[in-house]
Structures are given as structure tokens and as C-alpha cells.
Amino acid sequence: MDLERIFLRKEWNSEKGYSGYNNYKSYKFYMRDKIIEALVKATGLETGEIHLETPENEEFGDYSSNITLQLFSKSQIPNPKSQKKDQSPITNHQSTGQLAQETVSKLKADKEIEKVVDKIEIAGPGFINFWLKKDVLVDNLIQIDNEKDKYGRSETKKNKKVSVEFTDPNPFKEFHIGHLYSNTIGESLARLQEALGATVWRADYFGDAGIHVAKSIWGLRKKMQEDNLSLDQLGQKELKERINYMGQGYTIGSDVYEEDKDAKKEIERLNTVIYLAAQRMWKEKEGREPIVNYDPENKFSEEEINEIYELYVKGRSWSLEYFEQIYARLGTKFDGYYPESVVGEIGYKYVLDNLGSVFEKSEGAIIYKGEKVGLHTRVFINKHNLPTYEAKELGLAPKKYEDFKYDESIIVTGNEINEYFKVLISALKEINPKLGNATLHLGHGMVRLPEGKMSSRTGKIVTAEEILDEVKSMVFKILEKSDVTESEKESIAEKVAIGSIKYSFLKTGIGQDIIFDFDKSLSLEGNSGPYLQYTYARTQSVGKKALGTRQKALDFQKLMPSPYSLVPNSEEIALLRTFTHFSDIISMSAKNYSPNLLCNYLYDLAQKFNLFYNMHGILEQRTKDKEQSNFRLALTSATGQVLKNGLYLLGIEAPGRM
């Protein structure tokens, strides 16, 4: 080992520290690519076939390849099991061992890989493990300071346009914990795509027309009558109260729809009236003419529309205003809004245009026969001549494309509609193969309460605001012991509460259901958002203390130790190595649509830092050695930077104090 030469670098200068590093090649994917290139040369396999992993166990190096085992199975050596007993089977060990030896000697002759790799070893049943040069690790540390907030990002999807649709709340109904979950996942996926260099379009689709709205309006009207409350009076109330009131209206309407046949008919009729009211609203608001006639037989009068028009338009705008407040708190800014009242018309037309070829009439409705592709039949336009969710989402695809010429369209929803989406995408592929093939549906798990499924019909729901406020008050309790000022508390509590909630959603796999239990799900310690935020705050605090003693900004270059002078300990090495994997992790999280991989990584990094922090002093007053202190400050600062960048990709803000 050449530990004593770890920091040997030509560019080092005792006055300026490291100089000229700005000219260094960016190390994003650099080490990894170098090794893959060398493996391609040594084995003759394609780049895509090379499987290079970052082992969790550090004794297996910085990178590890199972390539010998791949080569072995490709080498057409008959399976020993299938050979006759009298033949002497070639043992695996001999073959893989020979292959590994051969490959490694080719690698060692490669001048390029020498630049980044310090040691190559064969281990286990045929793994080849690579250790990076220590000065590469230090270069990477410098790179972090060089790139700051951009560290970890890449340009692998630079020319790609990706639309991400998520959250999808419904006006006139609550914004509940399920929407919060969808928003959290979607925002993180969007940011991960951006980290790969893609241009992202955030799309918000919301149900401002449909039977759920009819139920709400019906219940709302009834409740207002009972409470003897006029629309103006309702409008005087706080926004939160109005939203709550409308939610209660939905419960009433929904119950009645199930239990009372006459009321059900009324609500179904009201549904069409709402579509017509929405068309009038668009005409008055934007001068847009309807493109679909929902009432070809003139069954609905102007008076009928007038009756609910005001209520519909006002209630709708209150809901949207409320959603916007929540988005602002959560840190999401949508680029495009797609109300069902608009995309429904487009979808309706889309269906009619393809009637006979893709869709067919059946029992008064227009359907898509999914059976022809192994799926099931779904209704796109119902017997009341209204587009269903199927047609709406179908119309959404070209509408989004009109706004943003996407290469990829990701739609995030609950997984209970996975089957529905298979049918939808199948239909879309028939009509518009380009858009159909670009569309990817991601069904996330459902948020459940310990008592069972959530239901806004029975009122058994947890709203986003309730949970936010609840967690915030938990954070406030802890903050009482902290020495932050009163004025800081509010914003810290908000960030920590949101961090705690978002992290608890993101740390598990996307497909998993989440049993949401206040006491169990929301932790402020252990593997949690606040733990990462706390660790970040700690790095900042140490940095500030160092500044205090020096009276000037930290100069990262000068923090670097001089050559020959230091032998880093294992905690320091562990941090250096973890830093190098950041962009690989981002890439993997983005490609697999798995923010939880990033969570794992950040948690691991924070743990390593906290171990380092507990074992070794950082400030000069503790190390009694300026160079050592400088180096540890650089590690501290880099940890903070990576945590901050990583948390950003999860949609979590990192306060400097907490």
C-alpha cells in the first residue's frame, strides 16, 4: 500500500495549496467509465454487457465486477451437472480462476486504467475488485467543492424532454395523505431526471369534472340549505374552512349516491350539467368554444346550468387556490395544469375519431376491447355521452405533447389503477404509437391507515395539512431545547416536518403500500429525514466555528493537506470513497425510478460522517495539527454539500441550523 503517498500531487504548492485543479477533467462517471472501458478491451464484451457494481462491503473494493462469471457461462463449457458421471467435469473454480487471472493480467497491462486504479484483485468465486488511487479520491473531494450544488449531476439525458405527471388531486375534495405521497414521489423523480440533464415538465392533472364533482356539488348545496348559508357567506370564511366544508359536502353526496336511487339519478343528471357549466366557464374565461356537444338532444336548459354555475366556478377556484398553497409548502411548481374538463373534450374527440377502428359501441357506451391484447374491456365514453377517466387520460397525452414535445412521459398514480393503465396505454398505442410508447405508468403503493383503507366517503381520511401540522408540533417540542432564535423556529420546524414526512415516504420502494401510523411512520431520529438534516446542520456548525477562528471564508484549496504529511484513517477513507459513488447512485435512482436508493446512500453517508465525527476531532483546537484539521474540515464541508445535494433530489430542504 502506498498510504504515505496518498496525497502526492504535482500541483500542490505550499502557498496556494492545490493549483490547476480547475483544468482537471470532471470526475463524474470518470472512474467508472475508465474501468468499464478497460474491461471492454480486456474481454471483448460490449459496454452494455459489463456489470460493474459498487460493493456494499468495503473489503471488496471501490468497484467490483463479476465479469469472469459472465465469461464463464458464455464460454460454452458444458454444465458439469449435465455431464455423464464417467466424464471428469471441469470444476468451476479452475475455469473461473483461469479466466480471472487472464483478465486481470490484461487489465494490469492497460495504461489507461492505471491512471485511476491502485489495486486489482481476484476474490471469491471469480470477482475482480478494483481499488481507486487515493489521489483520485482526493481529486474527487476537490471536485465537490468545485461543483458545489452541481456535484453529482450529469448530462446523460441532456437532450431528453421528460414529462412527469403527479399529485392529481380533485377539486371539491380533500388533499389527503395519498396526494401528499404522490407529490413526494413525483417531485423527487422529476428532480432525479433533471439531475441527469433532462428538461422536465411537471404536469398536474386534476378532476374538475366527473361524478365525484357532481356528488360534491349535490352534497354542498344540500348542506348549505340546511345550514342556511349563502355562497357569499361561505366565501367570507377562511379558505381552510371552505375546503373543509366542501369535503363534508362530498361525504353527504357520496353517501346519498350509494343509498338513495332518486338522488343517484339527480347526481348523474347533475354530472352532465357540470360538464356544460365547465364549457361555459372556459368560454367566459378564455373565449374557448366547446369542441364537444355533451347535450345533443337539448335535454338541459340554461336555467339548470345557471343554478350551479356560480357554485361550481367558485368552489373550483377555492380548491385550486388551496392546492397551490400546499404545492408551495411542498416545493413543487407545476409547468402545466390539465383539468379533466379540458382534456375530457380532447379525449372524447379522440375516441370518436377512432370509433370503429380502435373503439366500438356496446350497450350505449363506447368501449375498448382489451381482450384482444390479453387485457379487459373498459368504457371510454359512457351511456350518458360523457368521457370517463379513460378518455380523459387519453386526451391528456396529446395535450401534454402539444405543450411540451416530450420524449418520455411518466405518470405517477396509485397502483390500484395499474390494470386500468395497461388498457389505456394499449389503446393509446393503437391510436398514436409514438405517444403510447413514450408513456410510462408508475403505480405507487397505497397509503393505508392502521384501521384499514382510507375513504373520503366515510370521512376516514388524513389530510395533508393535518399531518404537516401534527409533525410540526412534534418538531417544535424538540426545538424548545435548541438554542435557535424564535424567529428561526417556524421555518426550521416547517422544513424538518416536511423532511420527516417526505423521507418516510421515499425510503421504501415505490410499489410498497405504506401503513401510515403517526407514532411509527414519522421518526425524527434513526433512519429519517431529520437525521440527515441534523447531520447537515452539524457540518455547517463545525464549518462556522472554523470560520470564527480564521475570520475569513473557508478556502477549500488551502484546506488540502500537503503531500507526504498525512495518512488518513479508515473513517476518512470511508468518507472519501462514499463521495465518489454519489453520481452513480443518482443515475441508478433515476433510471430505476427509485428514490429509495438515494435515501439509502445518504443515510449511509451520514452514518459514516457521524462515526468520523465522534471518533476524531475536526477543529484545530482539538487536532493540534493545522493540516489535519484542514483536511477534516474539507471532509466535513464535502459531506454537507453531498447531503444537501442529495436531500434536494428528494425534495427536502436542509436548514443550516436546527
Add this chain to the structure above:
RNA sequence: GCACCCGUAGCUUAAUGGAUAAAGCGUCGGCUUGCGGAGCCGUAGACUGCGAGUUCAACUCUCGCCGGGUGCACCA
């Protein structure tokens, strides 16, 4: 009934087909004359639901069974 998803430590979860299955909470024990204890170290706890198969290698892929969830024509 059919289809899809899920069964990993007491609980909640992790693990691009790879090496000794990894954490948090909870248990039990320890760490503050030192940079933030929302922290750190240690301890016990798993035949990865059961049974076959594919593979050099299976928590991961295939088949069957058992258990749970969701969906299956006019809700979204």
C-alpha cells in the same frame, strides 16, 4: 371465478441474479473535563411464507401451494 401486486428479525423496511441477507424502531449494556446527544459504540434477534425447478450462483427468475391486498363495463 379471472388478472395483477405483496409475504425478509417482535414491528416497519433494505438489498442493479452475486461474496458473511442490511438498517431503523423496540430489547439489553455502554459513551459527554472536548466541534450540536435529533448523536456514537456494543448486544440479542432471520432455514427471506411452504415445495419444486432454472443457474457456476436465487430474497431476486419460472411453476405449484398457502396467506394478504387490489382490480375486473359506464367512479377516479
